[in-house]
Structure formats: structure tokens, C-alpha cells
Amino acid sequence: MQPATSPPRIAPLAITAHTATTALGAGLEAQREALASGRSGLRRNDFGDYGEAALACWIGRVDGLEDGPLPARFAAWESRNHRLAWRALQQDGFADAAAAAVARHGATRVAVIVGTSTSSIGETATAYARQHDGRLPEALARLKVHTPHALGDFVALASGARGPCLTVATACSSSAKVFALAARMLQAGIADAAIVGGVDTLCGSVLYGFNALQLVSTNPCRPFDARRDGLSLGEAGGFALLEREPATPVRGWLRGYGESSDAHHMSAPHPQGLGALRAMREALARAGLEPQAIDYLNLHGTATPANDSVEAAAIAELFPATLHASSTKGWTGHTLGAAGIVESVFALLALEEGLLPGTLNSSEPDPACGPQLRFETARRPIALAMNNAFGFGGNNCSLVFARA
């Protein structure tokens, strides 16, 4: 089912800073080096203290979060998720760029729109694990982290922004949709700049939840490979600064966004990929582009049997053979609510560096894969890149970015 009319073209929106921190390391240089050299961030599961219940799988874990407390003034916000948020904010001069935007536009004109799927639920679960006589330990109970919006609140506090502040939580499309919400808010004049991004951290809920759904591989994930048997979970944080009237050098442009619902199933994609196709077509329409204009597409590509065959078929239907499409989940794992921002940053890196990642760990293409699906990393200058993020509840988002 197609929308009755295509959405109108939007004015490109300037991206003046961006950064990502993943299992590959902190900041853009670590991502660039690992993507170029084919170094994976996945390791055997060593997360948590689950004893005999520990899962035999591979994870994309960020090193050293246990040893990196928040500055003392943020003690009430202590959580693994906020430690990762804080670390990500400190990379690539992002915190300084955000502070400069707050100074230039005024604090109430800078919005904070961030995505997460589980926020700090790891701390809530830890409080439960340490309950005694039906009471939770007070030190954990009083933390300001037991709500999905803790991430948005924390980023606003850490950045000094006082504009509209909200946390998008649409599972694995969360931090792709933040670009769409920010674009609309800036377009409508509700804010002049927006700090967008997302942070999600490993926790029992996602490890054992995806395990219960039988979606976790015992191997490092192999997106689009005929032998793929599930995803590898990861954690990550990343941010981008969007400005309607930039005063600093532009790093890239948001050209279009498309969002849709599968209207099909809570945890399985639409079998014909109708929602995915609709999101991609709307993103292209808002960018005023035909599919053949796109050089690189970072796929959702989780390495679950269902996601990848549906997404591969949708790509084969929409794009010409010249497209370089790939999944970077073999490097980072599936970072859930952070996948949107991480893979948008990878798309921006592809535009800035001409570095087009292949599909790590994969070698035997699924029969559904068209010539667009690339397993080998390539280097060539490109002008336009796209990112797909699809979440539970059939929640889809596609973004189009252009080189500065």
C-alpha cells in the first residue's frame, strides 16, 4: 500500500558535528580504523554475573564502562547507559560543539531528541537482584534513572540545552527517528538547533529477551549470509548536532527521512517488506531523489533469518545494481536503540572518507540478495548515502544524507 501522495521535498538540514562510541572504540577515528581494516568489536559473551544461566553468544561490549564513573555532580544519574552517554559526548569535540550551539542560539532554542530502547533498565534490574526482605537497596532506588526518559534528561543536563527534550523509544528504530523529529521541529521553528542521538547498553533484559525469542546466534553474527542464524547484541552511543542556520563548517546534510509502520506483527517483519519499502520511498521523496542517486546504503541487516531476507528483497526491488548496500552489525553487533545513530554516523563517514563498509563475517550470499548486497569493503568518493533502521512493533525509519 503506497501513500496517496508523496511527501513534499524538505530543505536540507546541516549536520555540524557527529560522533559514535561502540565496541570498536570511542570516537570517529576508532570507527574509521576498524571499518577500514575489518576489525570486529564482537567478543564471546562475558557480560554480567549470571553464573550457570550465562548465554553462549557473542556481544559488542564497550570496554571500561565499569571503571569510568560519571563526574561527581552527576552522581544521582549513575548508570551504565549514562556512563556510555557521557563518554560518547566527550569524543570528537561533540560536547564543545553542543555548548557552542547553546551559547549561540540560546539554551531554550536547542532541543534534545534522543533514542533508546531500554534506557537504564539495567540499574532497575540490579536493584531487584539486590532486594532484601522485600525492599530495594536505597542507594539504587534513589537514582534518577528508573524511567525511559532518564537518557533525555541526562543529555539535557550534561549539555545545558533547555529546549524541548524528549526520548524516542521505538525499539531499534529509535535513534534513526530522532533525525525525523528534529527535522520537523526545526522546520516548524520550535527550535533552532537539536542535539540528536541515542544510547543503549547491554543488560539482562535484552540478552535474555532476544534469547527467549530465539533470535540470538551462538556465533558472531553473519548478516545476509545464507548460513546466518541470528543476531549478536551490542551497545553503543552516538550524537549529531543539527542546525537550521549553521555558523560552523557543515559536516554533512540530512536530506530526507521516511517513517512507516508494518501494521503486521510485534516482532516479525512484514513478509513483503511493505513497511520497509514505504519508509525508503518516503525518504527518497523528501530528498527529491530517485533510487539510482544513492551510492551507499547501511542496511538494518541484523542477521536474523527473517529480517535479512525481507530487507534484501526490498533492496533488490527498489535499487539498481550499482548501489553498495551492506550491514555493519558484524563490526558492532546490533546496538538496538543506538543502531540508528551509529549507522547514520557510518553513513556520514562513508560520505566524508569514501569508505564504504562491506559485511563483516559474511561470505555466502543468501539467495534473496541482489547485486546491491556487498560483502567486501570498497573505497570511492560518494555523494549520497542512506541508512535503514527497523524496530519491533513494525516501526521503520530510513534516512538520506549528503556529503557537505
Add this chain to the structure above:
Amino acid sequence: MNATTLTATIEGIGLWAPQAPSWADYRALVAGEPAATATRPAPALLPPNERRRAPDTVLVALEAAQAACIDAGREPASLPSVFVSTYGDLAITEHLCQTLASAPRELSPTRFHNSVHNAAAGYWTIASGAMEPATALSAGRAGFAMGLLEAVAQLDAGAPAALLVGYDGASPGLLRELAFSEGLLGVALVLAPAATGGRTLALSLEDGEAPAAPERVAPGNAMAPALALFEALARGDGSACLPAGEGRRLRLDLGHG
């Protein structure tokens, strides 16, 4: 650029609380008349077996959403939607945390996929067949104000109408110490561009604190701050203020276009 005023037309209103299980009942309460009461919402959009299994927060969100669409005369499948909840389904959060603490490998797959914050949005799009975008967000006490801004920004970006739903449920057990909310409340609006006339809403962000919302229904519910707007709508005119972040509020002026 400073304070920006945005406008919208309110095409439809939906509300469900145990003390006023419809918008008509809420208006009756405001007018000092008796209202019906109820224990659990039963949205007609869901088949009976799904209604029995669905979390209360999903039921109340769908009930309010469907009522607003009927009031607006809009086909649910035609509307992009914004679902706002402070906490999502706290009964599921409690269940997940208790299971993880005792037997993590016994986590229920259904409870897990129902634990996503966009569960109500997902069930809504599936039940109504809506392929339009659905957003789920959370913003503490500012949630409904932030949802209003996003819905109005969607209209500004060309959407012919948008559905906004706010809902929260009760925190069970130990969770009451961490994330407090009581009762069950769902509120919904169908909004359209202001040019179409009818009941209008002018929105402006400003410094200041919003006064406490009247708690005729669902006292202690985390979505109760939204009731300030529904109280003003029930009275028919005037203005309301919603919390919009530390030291900020969203002023809403009602009128007729």
C-alpha cells in the same frame, strides 16, 4: 528567533479513566453531573482474545485513540500517530526485573516484545492497519507537551491530520519505590491544521512552572499533567499550561476558528 506560536484544530477527543470511561463522562464530571465508572477498558479495535491478553496500558491507549478517531470522523488507518507514556507498562517491567533476578532463562518472549515502549503504538498500527508512521516517546512530566509539539510539527510538515495519545498505568510491587504511578489513564486528540476551523489550539513555549493539573480522575497517574488541557477543553475555552521541562511550560490557548 524567539517564542514561536503554533496552531492546530482539535478534530476529536478521547479519554478513559476508571472514574470517567469516556470524554462525555469526563465533561459530565466537570459540569458537576454524575458520570459512569468502569474497571478495565475494552477497545473494540482488538479481537476479544487479544483484549484479554493485552497489557492494561495497551488497552487504555487504544480505547482513547479509537474514541478520538470516532469523534473526529477520521479513519484510524489514515493517521500518523504519536504515543506518549511516562513509563510504558510497569507491570511488565516488574515482571522482567523479578524474572531476571531469579531465573533469567525463563523470561517470556511475549512479555519481552510487549516490554518495548512502542507496544501500544505497535498494537494500534496492527489492529487498525495503519502503515502511517507511529512514534512512541517519553519525557517525564513534560511528556504530553512534547507529544503535542511533535504532532503539531507533523502537521507543519504536511500531514493532513495526526493522532496524539497519552497514557500511563499503575506501578506494582517494588516498582512503586522507583517509578510511581497509580490507576489507569488514557487521553487522545486528533489534530489537524488550523486552517480547517473548529476548536483551535495555539501553543507557545515559555518560562515558568505549570500549575498542578486537576485530578478529578486517575489521581497519582503519571499522565495526569495532561488533564490540565482536557479540563480546559471540557469547560469550552480559556487556556491551560502543561509542564514542558525544568522551568519551562507549554501555554495552550483555546479558541474557535
